[in-house]
Amino acid sequence: MTNRKGPMNRLSVFPVYDTIPKMSKQVTMAEVAKHKTDKDCWVVIKGVAYDVTNFLADHPGGKKAILMYAGKDATAEFEMLHKPDIIVKYGKDMKIGPVSN
Numbered sequence: 001m002t003n004r005k006g007p008m009n010r011l012s013v014f015p016v017y018d019t020i021p022k023m024s025k026q027v028t029m030a031e032v033a034k035h036k037t038d039k040d041c042w043v044v045i046k047g048v049a050y051d052v053t054n055f056l057a058d059h060p061g062g063k064k065a066i067l068m069y070a071g072k073d074a075t076a077e078f079e080m081l082h083k084p085d086i087i088v089k090y091g092k093d094m095k096i097g098p099v100s101n
């Protein structure tokens with residue numbers, strides 16, 4: 001993800017796709033698993049960890065739906081219930097960084 005010569009980086013000429021903050025940090029699933037409460041909630045979607053704590057109350061699908069996946073990988077359920085552009089739009093501000101394992 002940090003390799004600027006990699007093919008994915010070509011997408012960054014289109015700002016809408018560039019949702020990875022400059023300070024994006026790599027995390028492990030073990031680290032993600034520690035954040036599993038409504039006061040501190042991380043989820044993983046497509047290999048990227050997000051801190052959704054402040055979004056829980058605003059989630060159109062309700063707080064409980066996300067909390068079922070607190071500290072876990074929610075990719076399958078997320079993809080079943082949302083349009084792909086939702087993670088681009090909302091994920092930008094909540095992104096922690098790629099999960100390394």
Ligand code: HEM
Pocket residue numbers: 043045050052059060061062065066069074077078081082083086087090091
């Ligand atoms: C980063 C995490 C998530 C974000 C940013 C997010 C965002 C959203 C947004 C924007 C909508 C409204 C969609 C629309 O109106 O077209 C929505 C709906 C919904 N979400 Fe999520 N979501 C997330 C995670 C999850 C998870 C993990 C579940 C697990 C089951 C979930 C379940 C739902 C459901 C059931 C709805 C439909 C609500 C309805 O139409 O009544 N979401 N979500």
